[in-house]
Amino acid sequence: MDKGLIIVISAPSGTGKSSICRHLLKVYPEIEFSVSYTSRQPRPGEVNGKDYHFISRDDFKQRIGQDEFVEWVENYGNFYGTSTGAIERVLNDGKDLLLDIEPRGAKAIKNRFPDAVFVFVLPPSLDELLRRLEKRGHESPAAIKNRFAQAESELKEVLWYDYLIFNEELEAAIGQMMAIYKAEKCKISRLRGKIDCFFKSC
Amino acid sequence: MDKGLIIVISAPSGTGKSSICRHLLKVYPEIEFSVSYTSRQPRPGEVNGKDYHFISRDDFKQRIGQDEFVEWVENYGNFYGTSTGAIERVLNDGKDLLLDIEPRGAKAIKNRFPDAVFVFVLPPSLDELLRRLEKRGHESPAAIKNRFAQAESELKEVLWYDYLIFNEELEAAIGQMMAIYKAEKCKISRLRGKIDCFFKSC
Numbered sequence: 013m014d015k016g017l018i019i020v021i022s023a024p025s026g027t028g029k030s031s032i033c034r035h036l037l038k039v040y041p042e043i044e045f046s047v048s049y050t051s052r053q054p055r056p057g058e059v060n061g062k063d064y065h066f067i068s069r070d071d072f073k074q075r076i077g078q079d080e081f082v083e084w085v086e087n088y089g090n091f092y093g094t095s096t097g098a099i100e101r102v103l104n105d106g107k108d109l110l111l112d113i114e115p116r117g118a119k120a121i122k123n124r125f126p127d128a129v130f131v132f133v134l135p136p137s138l139d140e141l142l143r144r145l146e147k148r149g150h151e152s153p154a155a156i157k158n159r160f161a162q163a164e165s166e167l168k169e170v171l172w173y174d175y176l177i178f179n180e181e182l183e184a185a186i187g188q189m190m191a192i193y194k195a196e197k198c199k200i201s202r203l204r205g206k207i208d209c210f211f212k213s214c
Numbered sequence: 215m216d217k218g219l220i221i222v223i224s225a226p227s228g229t230g231k232s233s234i235c236r237h238l239l240k241v242y243p244e245i246e247f248s249v250s251y252t253s254r255q256p257r258p259g260e261v262n263g264k265d266y267h268f269i270s271r272d273d274f275k276q277r278i279g280q281d282e283f284v285e286w287v288e289n290y291g292n293f294y295g296t297s298t299g300a301i302e303r304v305l306n307d308g309k310d311l312l313l314d315i316e317p318r319g320a321k322a323i324k325n326r327f328p329d330a331v332f333v334f335v336l337p338p339s340l341d342e343l344l345r346r347l348e349k350r351g352h353e354s355p356a357a358i359k360n361r362f363a364q365a366e367s368e369l370k371e372v373l374w375y376d377y378l379i380f381n382e383e384l385e386a387a388i389g390q391m392m393a394i395y396k397a398e399k400c401k402i403s404r405l406r407g408k409i410d411c412f413f414k415s416c
Binding site: 203 | 393
């Protein structure tokens, strides 16, 4: 059996990344979504094991000590991380895994899992990104400015990714994401097991 | 403007390659189909410039001398070849190009155009390939045996290709081919012009 595929998706806020992920998971139920660990408190409505694996600060630190995370970060006093073991379990089952993660974490995934596929989503233009951030309307101008600056600097990061989707129109962007997944499943390097089978008529 | 993309498709006879090509060209009119040169006589119904560029044997030999072909072969006394200049003209126009070519010629394309994408199409099994060849019904058992042996040896060639499509069901195989094309158009390495534009807001 061929090993599963890791797809990593990154994007600044306001580019439609969540919608793209949701559609991909709906169309391809064979893809699992990677749930991160965090030491922060669940917000109302958040479900343990679905939105995050909520664990204590001490538990998180202990797991860092045991090298359990392929990547982790501390943000505003809270830890966030991705479990290496959880990824490996999914792949060894021959299932595929989608990770929604920012470029720093994505880079760590690439170092540990070089066969993973990296997709960056961009708005059609920088102006459009600013418009979309403003339209969300629930953030202060200072927070928006901050997000925009962060997005701009993240974008300079995209060149080591494999694929880039310009989300001009959500439907088309979703189609591109599905095509990337489908095409990657046809990569010869991922089909060694199936090819062996073909020649041995198994 | 980003350069066009070359897609090379190879497959043994009886795997549905022609149908896959036809559909791809129909759905994506921005893809041109590469028409080979040949010194053989046109068969009834064949159109010059569409099925082949029909040229004389002397003309073909002269062009070989001028290094006009990225690959050429002599089969049963007839020459067949692909013009390097014709490929470059299409790519420089920013258009994409589909080539239907056997593995030897494909290898020559890869040496000259390393960014090209190589897709191999296989039947679901070797037994199924034999059944399909027999079903075509217009060849002698000896010719079929010969084709089968050729196919089997070609298949051992597939490992250097980028993608492999197992054509179990034509609709699905066409979907995979379209996904490969669509995904390759999202490769960051092919989008440098568009990315530059994004940052310069052009």
